């Protein structure tokens with residue numbers, strides 16, 4: 459499979475480590491993996507201008523880093539969303555990247571998705587998980603799995619091994 463990992467963190471930290479562990483496992487299983495650090499990109503929120511559904515014909519009026527993400531939305535067989543929790547949700551950056559798929563409606567080929575979340579406290583994940591599950595169902599993808607890391611689990615050998623094993627078994 460062609461797998462695109464969208465990492466919503468603006469820094470190279472805990473979720474980047476989760477993305478790397480996933481990529482390592484998936485590559486060992488023979489998959490082609492690309493990590494897109496959308497948290498470090500300049501991606502504006504959807505303007506609801508409907509240019510994409512009119513004369514834009516599937517292209518966005520905003521010319522920004524979303525142009526680096528769109529090829530993944532068109533070609534990936536699986537999309538992995540990874541984000542730190544910011545105030546009980548995914549980051550604004552990955553949320554913008556998720557919502558800008560509006561230009562083409564939904565990921566064109568992806569049939570599978572997964573979610574990797576990192577947070578400081580024990581259980582702030584329910585909002586992000588609910589959003590992810592609804593979005594995945596709406597766009598016709600199957601949820602292959604969700605892994606969270608809290609506090610000391612972040613960066614731990616056990617959590618990295620869990621993520622790697624999950625990716626390897628896809």
Ligand SMILES: Cc1cc2nc3c(=O)[nH]c(=O)nc-3n(C[C@H](O)[C@H](O)[C@H](O)COP(=O)(O)O)c2cc1C
Pocket residue numbers: 467468469470471472473474541542543544545546547576577578579580582612
């Ligand atoms: C703006 C901001 C908001 C945050 N909100 C939460 C929160 O609501 N709950 C929580 O447990 N951790 C929260 N955190 C902590 C991060 O989720 C946590 O440090 C995470 O591991 C960071 O991942 P990263 O190193 O990939 O950026 C917040 C951090 C920041 C910077």
